[in-house]
Amino acid sequence: MPQIVVENLVKTFRVAERKAGTWGALKGLFHRRYRTVRALDGISFTMEAGELVGYIGPNGAGKSTTVKVLSGILIPDSGRCLVMGRIPWKERTAHVAEIGVVFGQRTQLWWDLPVIESFELLREIYRIPRREYLQTRDELVAMMRLEPLLDTPVRQLSLGQRMRCDLAAAFLHRPKLLFLDEPTIGLDAASKLAVRDYIKRLNRQGVSVILTTHDMDDIEALCRRILLINRGRILFDGALEALRAQVSRERQLVILLAHEETWVEDPDAQVLRRNGHHLTLRFDPARISAAELIARITARYEIRDLYVENPPIEEIVAQIYEEEAP
């Protein structure tokens, strides 16, 4: 049986609305208008143990709501949801003992306590046997290089440091399933790499991960499977390559010209961008193979360097978001 089964999950929120300005506020006193927002509009998917799934979608798509339902925090209006054989919100306590969560914009550490004391508290809360705890903790401290941070109160940590500690905290009780809600938000490049490395390592140990993010580099670096959601519905479920193929098969050829003023033209490729010596062409590999195009270009123009690449996943995803926009 899959580790997660979600069928037709629906969750609506009621949002109070009022018109702008004093008059709107006064009117709101007597007659309040509500708007119903369908945060989840019939979501279905399954996930096997050990998978690492990227959950992507624009802001307000319903990603966080899904994660909160799956982790037992929110109760959906209708639909079926089984995580490791349990209904999360019905058996919340038993359920959350086996999962780990990170909400990237918030911390689960105690603001005024040194990191190590937060860890100790979590040990008590999850009733982790001391030996097991020390082993996991030392492993995590080594993996995330937390040693110098352990005695610092959380409020004095930088965002990147805090996130590393938060991720370690989510795994102290060795959950089988991790929900990571935007764990790389606001992090610098080095911290992002550390976080990705950590996620990859845990996943290799057999931990399933659901990762929501806006950072497509996270997705490319980590996820074989992605779920793309918008306005409460799943638009795509499958491999990153399949998504790419579904949207467009185009490839891009980036050329570094010897002379800036060279004018490049080819019947099977269009100029996409021109930036000094750099020129980006796009072409359809079904019409012309990359090798043939390169041969033609290098024969005709003076080229210093060139390489072929896929269009950035960002562009693909943005294209889907736009097609779907109301």
Add this chain to the structure above:
Amino acid sequence: MSAYVALFKARLRMGLQYRAAALAGFGTQLFWGLIRLMIFDAFFRSSMTPQPITYQQTVDYLWLTQALLLILPMRLEGEIQQMIRTGAVAYELARPTDLYWFWFFRSWAGRTASILLRAGPLYLIAWLFFGLKAPPSWASAGAFLLSLFGASALGCALTTLMTISLLWTISGEGISRLLNILAYVFSGSVVPLPFYPPWAQRVLNFLPFGGLMDTPFRLYSGHIPPQACWAAIGQQFAWTVALILLGRWILARGLKRLVVQGG
């Protein structure tokens, strides 16, 4: 259970960091204590009729009120208030613990820390210089300590109830102000409850607020004799249990309609 104990210890250590706040609180309580002492001193000197409570018992009552003022449900649990406002409360629900007890012990720990810091020094100063006497008997002292424990649990049940109301109001200012004033007046912190007219006392003795200050302080000075302590402590206990049950029920309802936005 050990999770709650650990939480308690961590909060206690955290609370002990705030020395400046404790010192300022100590000064304020001492100052107000002296003013109130003078007022009641004048009252006893000018009054010819016998009072329902002796001068010495009143002095003890006043100083204990000053020393233990923080037993009253004065303010919301700041940490939880912030979590509810920012949505970090989601993490609280992602813990394999009973949320009510988690919050109860969190605020009990925080409150006990601040009470311990202020009560000891003030008690000592009042005992050395300002007329506070030790309890008349060991039995009275024992009954007082037991009832003090009850008062602290009762105050915490009230605070937790206020905290839970945040799930509806977000800011909680209104409810905490209201409860604050009710508790302040009806616990005997302004005027000791024995001075109220008999009809008012009947109501006040029934309400939970007397259990916060009046009960332990009258047991201390022997105004309630130690052999009568069980009824008084029993009432504290009954109110504590009732408020805990009420809090759990409201919390369960609050969680059903909980919306954790954003992120």
